[in-house]
Amino acid sequence: MTFKDQFKFVRQNLKKNKSRLFMTVLATAIGVAFLIVLASVGFGLHKSIISDMMQNQLVTQVEIYGKEDSQGLTNEDITYFEEMEGVEAVTRRNELAQMPFFHLDDYTSNTNAIVTHFPSEIKADFKLASGRLPEGENEVVVGYHFTESLIKNGANPEKLYDDEGNINEDYVYTDDLLNKEMDMEVIKLTDGKETKKTISVKIVGIAEKPARDWAYEEHVFISEEILQEVEQFTGVMRGATEMYEGGELDANQSEEVYDYVKVYANNVQEVEGINKTLEDKGYMIYSIANEMKQINVIFLIMKIGLIFIGTIALIIASIGIYNTMTMAVTERAPDIGIMKAIGAHPRTIKNIFLLESTYIGLLGAIFGTIVAYGVSFLVNLSVPFIIQTAFDEAAPEGLLLSYIPWSLTLISVGICLLVTVFSGLRPAKRATKVDVLKAMRREL
Amino acid sequence: MIEVNKIYHSFEIGKKEKKTVIPVLKDVSFQINKGEIVSIVGKSGSGKSTLLNIISGFIKPTEGEVKINNQTVTELSEGEFASFRLQHIGFIFQNFQLIPSMTAFQNVELPLTFKGMNEKERKQKTLETLERVGLAEFKDHYPSELSGGQQQRVSIARALVVNPPLILADEPTGSLDSDTEKSLLAFIKQLNEELGITFLIITHDEEVAEFGHRTIEIVDGHVLEEVAK
Numbered sequence: 001m002t003f004k005d006q007f008k009f010v011r012q013n014l015k016k017n018k019s020r021l022f023m024t025v026l027a028t029a030i031g032v033a034f035l036i037v038l039a040s041v042g043f044g045l046h047k048s049i050i051s052d053m054m055q056n057q058l059v060t061q062v063e064i065y066g067k068e069d070s071q072g073l074t075n076e077d078i079t080y081f082e083e084m085e086g087v088e089a090v091t092r093r094n095e096l097a098q099m100p101f102f103h104l105d106d107y108t109s110n111t112n113a114i115v116t117h118f119p120s121e122i123k124a125d126f127k128l129a130s131g132r133l134p135e136g137e138n139e140v141v142v143g144y145h146f147t148e149s150l151i152k153n154g155a156n157p158e159k160l161y162d163d164e165g166n167i168n169e170d171y172v173y174t175d176d177l178l179n180k181e182m183d184m185e186v187i188k189l190t191d192g193k194e195t196k197k198t199i200s201v202k203i204v205g206i207a208e209k210p211a212r213d214w215a216y217e218e219h220v221f222i223s224e225e226i227l228q229e230v231e232q233f234t235g236v237m238r239g240a241t242e243m244y245e246g247g248e249l250d251a252n253q254s255e256e257v258y259d260y261v262k263v264y265a266n267n268v269q270e271v272e273g274i275n276k277t278l279e280d281k282g283y284m285i286y287s288i289a290n291e292m293k294q295i296n297v298i299f300l301i302m303k304i305g306l307i308f309i310g311t312i313a314l315i316i317a318s319i320g321i322y323n324t325m326t327m328a329v330t331e332r333a334p335d336i337g338i339m340k341a342i343g344a345h346p347r348t349i350k351n352i353f354l355l356e357s358t359y360i361g362l363l364g365a366i367f368g369t370i371v372a373y374g375v376s377f378l379v380n381l382s383v384p385f386i387i388q389t390a391f392d393e394a395a396p397e398g399l400l401l402s403y404i405p406w407s408l409t410l411i412s413v414g415i416c417l418l419v420t421v422f423s424g425l426r427p428a429k430r431a432t433k434v435d436v437l438k439a440m441r442r443e444l
Numbered sequence: 445m446i447e448v449n450k451i452y453h454s455f456e457i458g459k460k461e462k463k464t465v466i467p468v469l470k471d472v473s474f475q476i477n478k479g480e481i482v483s484i485v486g487k488s489g490s491g492k493s494t495l496l497n498i499i500s501g502f503i504k505p506t507e508g509e510v511k512i513n514n515q516t517v518t519e520l521s522e523g524e525f526a527s528f529r530l531q532h533i534g535f536i537f538q539n540f541q542l543i544p545s546m547t548a549f550q551n552v553e554l555p556l557t558f559k560g561m562n563e564k565e566r567k568q569k570t571l572e573t574l575e576r577v578g579l580a581e582f583k584d585h586y587p588s589e590l591s592g593g594q595q596q597r598v599s600i601a602r603a604l605v606v607n608p609p610l611i612l613a614d615e616p617t618g619s620l621d622s623d624t625e626k627s628l629l630a631f632i633k634q635l636n637e638e639l640g641i642t643f644l645i646i647t648h649d650e651e652v653a654e655f656g657h658r659t660i661e662i663v664d665g666h667v668l669e670e671v672a673k
Contacts, residue, residue: 001557001558001559001560002560005557005563009557012545016545335543335545337541338542338543339543339554339558340526341500341502341529341535341541342529342530342535342554342555342558342602342603343526343529343530343531343533343555343558343559343606344526344530344558345523345526345527345530345558346522346523346526347523348558436502437497437502437503440537440539440541
């Protein structure tokens, strides 16, 4: 008997008792929907946490804080990182050891200057809100909130901020920053005497807004060439205003150490290898990939637990299928007897009943999945509203309580089919054991 | 066509300690040749139905063997015998044994479906067979919508549709009136002459017994006599 004929035969049989079929499919659908919705909470929270973690961090990024038994990360280390397999770029930043003044038109800002190696930042895809990255000397990029650090010259300090702590409207810089020239003023102290130097810089880009609302970026990204100019003026490494031990500038700058070093991998797959090599070499690193690995393990356990609990609902539904199939075998015993008598192979009989339970399972899985997607959509729609109403505050941005990836749908449908086929096995086997003579005499 | 060799069969009644063995068939042997119509007669309880069920493969004999077309069918497993039946044996039952939820057409089509024949060929063959038994116009009727004679014709069509060389009939006229019985017997004769089908008919009806080429009488589980005509 071909599969197509078996399928037609099963459909014909199922039509004989529509209400029983409906109830069995309904029970299975509820089981599947329960399983998917329950597990989708695990998937949703996992996704929310991971996307929150990745807002500020790239998965391919590895931060390096230093090396065991070492003063700091030097150019030698940077070269080593750059030569590592799978590394796309190595960015390094240092803070200028003094806080320069930046004069722009009538406004002045006293903010940090971050010495940045722009060629590597270009490779690492430094994100800009507008403009471009520096190409020529004395070109700089400013942080997204730089304007907020600019204060009008001669402003009354008492009226600088309004009642809410914001800068008074009259003192806020409102012009476009791009392509503006500004003066960077650095100082040096010699025997308590202050000398000033002004370096003219041009703003060519504005950095992208930090992903987190609370993060503030007012600083100015300057090039290593500008740093050299400052260092030549102060005669001290990183342009510190006063000499400190070991800080004297040496000719080759071989002892330059970096505050912030980040390694960018070519792709996610390379990160684990890079992390391992760096850790083995004694570097102290932080990689979101490492943290994600731990979070993924925790969530994997949680998801397995939820799927396991959901499967119990399906097992309960499978009792219904077992019952339905057993009744079907009993009711159709005379027909089974006739079929066997005229030459139906026991295997064919078994296949027909197995197909019947699988068909019920498949219908339940399809309807259950549709319901689960609907419930998931409603949950995600209503949760922010509930949080707003109950706690009078906005739900966390990007919160996804329920998320149904394809893998979850496939796992759930797979479990459903497995459970239903399993519950149909015994009745199907019973069907093959129907005694032809007793069945035809209607003694069963 | 059929060789029955030294068949013994007994039923066990009761539980362990009180088990009673009732012998039904004792040393039954006979042969049926290709193209014959043979009737097996005997009183109620003589063992004739048990004999037919052994030949059909519905029960295994306690001892002895049955050969059909030189194949020792008593050695076959349940599944193998089912396949063998599908290829070689057609059945006609006293109570017609049609599936009530299927139309006449579907009932006749069923053995071809089990054979895995393609749909187009199957439909054509089924229709031809229903035409042969004169029921083409009733093809969409359910068994409950047909008379006893018509149902038996559907049953014959179902047996014929796979072109079996052998048809086993268990009291085929048992549920029919005398006019229908006559026409059914005439039809069996026609099938035998035209298609060369061998018929083994179990009956207690003398008229049916007389109609075949040969009669085998079973008395108390023994072959009492074979009457050739």
